[in-house]
Amino acid sequence: MIRLVAQRATDGAAVEPRFDVELVAVTKRYDQTLAVDAISLRIPRASYCCLLGPSGCGKTSTLRMIAGHEAVTDGDILIRDRNVTDLPTARRGTAMMFQNYALFPHLNCLDNVAFSLKMRGIGKAERYVRAREFLELVEMGEFALRLPAQLSGGQQQRIALARSLITEPRVLLLDEPLSALDPFLRVRMREELKRLQRELGITFIHVTHSQDEAMALADLMVVMDQGHIRQAGTPRQIFEAPASVFIARFIGGHNVLPTPSGLVAVRADRCRISQAGNGAQFSGQVVAVEYQGPVVRVALQMQSGEQAAALLPDNTYFATPVQPGDPATLVWSEADAHPVAVS
Amino acid sequence: MTVLPLAVAALPRLDRFASASRRLPPWLVSWLQVCPLAFVLVVLFALPTLLFVVVSFWDYDRTGIYPAFVLDNYRDLLTTPATIRVYLSSLVFAVIAWAITLFLGFNIAHFLIFHVRSAAVRTLLFLLCAIPFWTSGIIRTIAWIPFLGRNGAFNQIVMGLGLTSKPLDFLLFSSFAVIVTYVNLFTLLMVGPIANSMAKIDPALIEAARDAGASRWRIMVEVIIPLSKTGIALGSILVFTQVMGDFFVVKQMSGGQSASIVSTLATEIQAMQYPPAAASAVVLVIFVALMVAGMMRIVDVRKELVK
DSSP states (O other): OHHHHHHHHHHTTSOOOSEEEEEEEEEEEETTEEEEEEEEEEEETTOEEEEEOSTTSSHHHHHHHHHTSSOOSEEEEEETTEEOTTSOGGGTTEEEEOTTOOOOTTSOHHHHHHHHHHHTTOOHHHHHHHHHHHHHHTTOGGGTTOOGGGSOHHHHHHHHHHHHHTTOOSEEEEESTTTTSOHHHHHHHHHHHHHHHHHHTOEEEEEESOHHHHHHHOSEEEEEETTEEEEEEOHHHHHHSOSBHHHHHHHOSEEEEEETTEEEEEEGGGOEEESSOSSEEEEEEEEEEEEOSSEEEEEEEETTSOEEEEEEEHHHHHHSOOOTTOEEEEEEOGGGOEEOBOO | OOHHHHHHHHHHHHHHHHHHHHOOOHHHHHHHHHHHHHHHHIIIIIHHHHHHHHHTTOEEOSSOEEOOOOOHHHHHHHHOHHHHHHHHHHHHHHHHHHHHHHHHHHHHHHIIIIIOOOHHHHHHHHHHHHGGGGSOHHHHHHTHHHHHSTTSHHHHHHHHTTSOSSOOSTTSSSHHHHHHHHHHHHHHHHHHHHHHHHHTSOHHHHHHHHHTTOOHHHHIIIIIHHHHHHHHHHHHHHHHHHHHTOOHHHHHHSTTSOOOHHHHHHHHHHTTOHHHHHHHHHHHHHHHHHHHHHHHHHSOHHHHHHO
16 A cells, blocks of 8 residues: 555656546447447546446446457547557556456465466565455455355455455456445445545546445446436535436436426425425325335325325324325425426 | 144144155155166176176187186286387377367367357357268278378379479378377367366456456466366367277278277287287276376366366
């Protein structure tokens, strides 16, 4: 880790680049299908960036193009002000952690982690010392001599992480790193990824289809769909003002409602159930009530046919409970309604 | 609570009734399942093997064979310089054929698995590799004769191109011809198992190696070869045992210049000298088994196959 910091200091001796990664109109075309359509993005120094979107939205292709595992059809990729578009994978200053970890099954953990040092011609003694340092970093020191098949999914992931970090990348690329873990472990590893990113002070680009994951981790959240970036910003910016119906639906927790002035998105936790109200309102019928602990989710079917939901704090709900079948009115304050684009 | 124990007590009896009427006891099921393979192995493998082991100790003369327990057959076999010579020459053939088929087989498998992108094209190319196997090995062996002969196609081409004025004589009825035929016959035995091993390699491993800065050559040495070693070992065993057990190719293609282990054995059988032929077979089986055991020590094929 000390070494990583030192490397950054020497890089900065010239002009400190403002961005770790810049994508300039990057396009990926497979035969006739357009996977990524001229996307541009700037990722500031040492940030945690999440590429979020449904499957087939182009997020993984984007990640693989940054890594150099996929050729760019058109456009440029810059890493710390250096154009890497045509550089081979190993010379870009990136490292990739693969979805199913891709650990070498015939090598023990120590050799897996030391692999890239071996490829650089570093002697056995030295590379094992370094590899042990990185195994300690991910708290896997005691498993050095085990084979990957003898480890649990979470442990394999730590080894994969150590293996990619030992190359001292400027940018770590993570392809759905948490999707193979059970929910409990996922939350723990999530914290750990964030901690590592902060401590190492490098940029992580993390591909995911889970909005929870992206919201929890990202400094910069990039929502993609059909090869386009639909919205980029902090999770809070996006959650508080989703730009389109797609984003409001995809990140969840929003109602998209037709009003006389057009479609608006309203956070479900800002909606209330009432017999009659002063603000904007829709009347309909309760179709489901879900108790979720801190909140109760009341799902409504509007007379006009739309589905909507209100997330009520439990004490608010239990003060005036409703049952499925009850008539109800959804109310919200005008200030909470954000106009959204249709797509 | 009071009703429940009664209901539970009634259940096992019902269950026993059902199993007695419809099912055989589990131990019998297991034995029946093992039966067919055990029958084939015992009747077609164990008994004949036992038979020639027994016969190898029998006595014989010009008129017949006699049950006995003599070691003369083995003594004669192992003290004849011809035996050593023929084993050595077979071993040399086996090693050369193994090296060439391994080189070719590995590269063909590598091409088919890692370079051919479309599954349809891959299947088609595999079929092309297998087409020669639609005819028997004997025909494929003989088919080389008009090609390699003194006035064969190859010599005509070479002379037609003016590369040589006299026909090349070493092409046919030579060790060269034997090796060419072995390579032709047995390369697919290498391609199959190696391609099978390679197909199991997760492509992400190769990307991970490239990500770590491995060149194409290092990817080959550090990732692909270690992960293909089961296939390499299986293919090696197949080719090696085929060459050691061959007699037709050597007889046809060497033009009588080389003998094979099996050809001396065949001569004895034609002379109805079964006991020395049986002794010869026992020694060959032990020799090949030891060589295979040696290969298995390097790569535990069974352990790898279970994965």
